[in-house]
Amino acid sequence: MVTPTMNITNQNNVVIVMVPLPLQGHLNQLLHLSRLISAHNVPVHIISTTTHGRQAKLRLQGWDPNTISTIFFHDYPIPTYASPSLKPNSDNKFPSHLLPICEAATNLRGPVAALLRKLGPTTHRLIIIHDSLMGSVVQDFVSIPNAESYTFHSVSAFSIALYTSKHVAEQIRKLIEPKALTQGLISFEGCFSSEFKKFITSQHEYTKLSSGRIYNTCRVVEQPILELLEADARNNNKLLWALGPFNPVDIKSSSKVSRKDGGPVARCLNWLDKQSSNTVIFISFGTTTTFSLEQITEIAIGLEKSYTKFIWVVREADKDVTNNKKFRVELPQGFEERVKDRGVVIRVWAPQLDILGHKSIGGFMSHCGWNSCIESISMGVPIAAWPVHSDQPNNAVLVTKILKVGLLVKEWCQSEDVVGSMVVETAVRRLMGSKDGDEIRKRAMVMGRRVRKSTRDGGVSRLELDSFIDHISR
The missing domain is CATH 3.40.50.2000 (Glycogen Phosphorylase B;)
Structure with a gap:
């Protein structure tokens, strides 16, 4: 299902396809980013499963997605998946019951590939912004000459820096008071189930295909960390964009x-x-x-x-x-x-x-x-x-x-x-x-x-968003 009515006969300079992971905390962020991008008169197509997309729209705060003519929702069914019982008394508090929906969502690859092939001829440049845990779903964009992708991380730049780069992680540890280190606060031990770690690793493999990374943060909040990540990104010929906060601030x-x-x-x-x-x-x-x-x-x-x-x-x-x-x-x-x-x-x-x-x-x-x-x-x-x-x-x-x-x-x-x-x-x-x-x-x-203040005209977040739009519209 697609809403509102989509007209793909008109040539657009740039078209965005958003591919979030169908969990509330992930969907919510990319919905809010869609609002920010659509304000630049850029068409945004949002991919979701039928039921999870409906829920996320109902929970959305601060704006009504159904009133923006440049936002289009594509809701697709996915195969039936197991729904394990919640385990509040488990030693590991990771919500393992959500792994089946994440794995089932990878079946969106076919519908997403078909949509990308349909949209490609309608635009000068087709931009895919995908959740880092939906990398396999968008991989077919490489066959479309005018397409490029950006990996969105739904977590802080700080957390990603600790997780993905040992070199950057060591530099970041110097920003933290020694007591925090001795208490073992910076750790991924026990944070995920072993099965979900494998899922994360399998999806993050596809970040090598993307042109850069997007974070829901801003320079006011994570400037030193973003600078370290940017240096690391440049070494890998990648771009980094801090476009947050995505949520309405007023x-x-x-x-x-x-x-x-x-x-x-x-x-x-x-x-x-x-x-x-x-x-x-x-x-x-x-x-x-x-x-x-x-x-x-x-x-x-x-x-x-x-x-x-x-x-x-x-x-x-x-x-x-x-x-x-x-x-x-x-x-x-x-x-x-x-x-x-x-x-x-x-x-x-x-x-x-x-x-x-x-x-x-x-x-x-x-x-x-x-x-x-x-x-x-x-x-x-x-x-x-x-x-x-x-x-x-x-x-x-x-x-x-x-x-x-x-x-x-x-x-x-x-x-x-x-x-x-x-x-x-x-x-x-x-x-x-x-x-x-x-x-x-x-x-x-x-x-x-x-x-x-950073989100207003002339603020660092607004300028970074403007710069991103200029880049993808080049």
Whole structure:
């Protein structure tokens, strides 16, 4: 299915094909990048599976993709795949249940190749921007004379630098205080399952075909790291582009979330309106984290004892969007009644950008997925870092040890342990009610202002995006 109506008879100077991995954190970023590129009057064609694309569009915040005439959605079916059960009590917290959908998505190669062959004759240059984990899907672009590809990394430049280049990794370690090194914070040990590591390696093989790499970050946030990566890229005759933040940074003026339907999201946002500035902490662990009942209980007790205002998203990880069965995570008996005057519990997917952009939010307890990090940074909200898997431990180091706009709830070396209520309480009190927390918040707010300024006319992020458009339109 393609929406809106696509006219490929008109010659365009450049046409973009976006190929995201069909997981929320990956899809969301490339949807937002599509908005930025389409604003330059460049047609953007977005590839997705039928069900995952629909879900991502429903969750999108800050703009409506159906109102932009230069964005076209191509939704394709994929073979049936296994949907393993979630394992909240597993020692390894990596969401292995998502591997089958990732592997099934590689079957999009055929439809993508057909679309590329169809679009190639309609444009001077055909640009493919693909998730680093969808490299095999776009490999056939090499047979199209006017096509070139760019690999998009859905994680921080810091994390990629540590993962892909030993030389760069050693240089980056010099940016970090020695204590962080001795505590073993910079590590990929236990971050992925062995099966997913193999999948990553197999897909990253195709980066050698691309002309460069794209990151959802900006010079304000990761300049020293980007400089090191750029030098490495030049040695390999590649280009590097920091085009972020992709997400809208002025969410107050662009939000489309309804406040009138009376649902849990509306009640949450209306409750926030009544709170004073910087008094509420937002707690959410993303779409790939499922905690054990024991851990949920400890979080609840810690929040209750902190006597701090909060919004807590309590839901299981995304599993299979074709499965409509809903699960209810149980909280300690009487908890919601006892905290009803200072806390809101949301059991559905929550509009994170709208919440982070609200004046009442003074902190964000997060798993440190890169989506959440860059959104929080761009909104000027400090982070209480609680990494769970994947790139999150390294993002937590970037946030807390390099940028210093957050604090660690727990060390990564303790990843297998249940975090006690006292640790949760202490982290919340420190971020929201201490001099140290105030200093962290001030730094986060300053960085947020600098990031938002960078996206305006003449800002470094805007200039880099303009430069990218000029390059692909050459």
